[in-house]
Amino acid sequence: MSKFPFAGEALKSLFKAPLTEKYPLTPKESPEKYRGKIKFDANACIGCGLCIRVCSPNAITKLVDTVEEGQNITMKFDLGSCTFCGYCADFCHQNAIELTQEYSMVVTDKNDMIVSGSFIKKLPQKKPVPQKKATESK
Amino acid sequence: MFNRLIEKSRAKSPWIYHVNSGSCNGCDIELVALLGPRYDCERLGIKLAGSPRHADIVVVTGPITSQSKDRVLRVLSQVPEPKVVVSLGSCPMSCNVFKGSYSVEGPLDKWTHVDVSVGGCAPKPEAIIDGLIKAIEILKEKRGLNNV
Numbered sequence: 001m002s003k004f005p006f007a008g009e010a011l012k013s014l015f016k017a018p019l020t021e022k023y024p025l026t027p028k029e030s031p032e033k034y035r036g037k038i039k040f041d042a043n044a045c046i047g048c049g050l051c052i053r054v055c056s057p058n059a060i061t062k063l064v065d066t067v068e069e070g071q072n073i074t075m076k077f078d079l080g081s082c083t084f085c086g087y088c089a090d091f092c093h094q095n096a097i098e099l100t101q102e103y104s105m106v107v108t109d110k111n112d113m114i115v116s117g118s119f120i121k122k123l124p125q126k127k128p129v130p131q132k133k134a135t136e137s138k
Numbered sequence: 139m140f141n142r143l144i145e146k147s148r149a150k151s152p153w154i155y156h157v158n159s160g161s162c163n164g165c166d167i168e169l170v171a172l173l174g175p176r177y178d179c180e181r182l183g184i185k186l187a188g189s190p191r192h193a194d195i196v197v198v199t200g201p202i203t204s205q206s207k208d209r210v211l212r213v214l215s216q217v218p219e220p221k222v223v224v225s226l227g228s229c230p231m232s233c234n235v236f237k238g239s240y241s242v243e244g245p246l247d248k249w250t251h252v253d254v255s256v257g258g259c260a261p262k263p264e265a266i267i268d269g270l271i272k273a274i275e276i277l278k279e280k281r282g283l284n285n286v
Contacts, residue, residue, distance in 0.1 A: 020178045023264050024271060030262065057228070057235045081232035083259045105257030106269045108276075110231060110247065113257055 035084045035099040038077045042117030044096035047073045051088035051097060057081045060088065067120065074118035080110050148194075149283050151183035152274055154224075155193035155217065159210045160242075161200030164260035165227040169197060172270075177263045184270055190216040195273050199226045201233040201242045202249065214250055220280035222273045225252050226266065228259045 021028065030036060052060045059081045065072040077088075077097075089097040107113055158166055172179045173186055187193040190213045202210055214223065223246075228234040230246035246252055253276050256269035 019175055021176060023267050028264055079257050081228055081234055083235060103262045104265045104268045106272050107255050108253060110255060
């Protein structure tokens with residue numbers, strides 16, 4: 001046996017299952033706290049724009065449209081230029097951004113990588129301006 | 139009939155060529171993990187080719203830097219048609235954090251047609267397998283072997 005030092009290991013390995021993962025046949029879950037595809041909750045967002053400031057590849061854009069009730073704000077997360085650092089989720093104090101465990105992002109068109117959500121931000125109602133009565137003082 | 143047999147066998151073993159165009163090595167390591175025993179993509183028939191002239195699928199990583207732009211284009215032109223271009227990670231898709239740099243020449247689809255883009259920074263090996271399976275489907279379509 002001393003002439004073949006790994007013979008025992010080789011014999012044991014003969015009866016072991018292969019190490020290879022059968023990935024496309026059996027689905028695999030990503031590890032806990034894996035930072036994958038971004039999930040954006042538009043109803044929780046208040047449009048403070050802190051995520052835009054901390055995003056190093058400028059992947060987040062904010063579009064503001066003025067509508068009757070206030071402002072229609074659309075947040076766009078371009079996962080095609082995301083580094084998945086998770087800063088946007090860390091800095092969001094409304095917890096509107098979540099990095100899910102979904103890792104498979106295969107697209108043929110780049111625009112499919114954009115995650116977006118829009119909500120309406122109501123502007124504060126304008127108080128009626130008190131009119132100065134210049135004639136009263138006299 | 140003999141030609142059809144060759145075409146069938148070719149569709150079952152797409153060889154990939156890996157071009158690094160200024161990548162940070164993150165995506166490259168994940169791609170190399172595919173060729174090892176754990177994710178072993180040779181069970182799908184995928185093999186790393188040493189020369190672009192032998193390849194069917196080109197996998198590009200990294201933002202296209204000015205130094206590597208000409209070389210990437212030369213390599214892409216050497217790949218015989220029909221070929222499938224796969225971009226790996228965020229960098230070839232949008233230049234990622236390097237966008238706007240003086241030494242980076244735009245995303246990859248500015249220079250060539252990109253068939254499959256795999257997102258992630260870096261993508262998990264499982265995601266790369268998904269992307270390569272998609273690329274194989276597109277390659278079959280381009281060869282006109284959709285019903286094989």
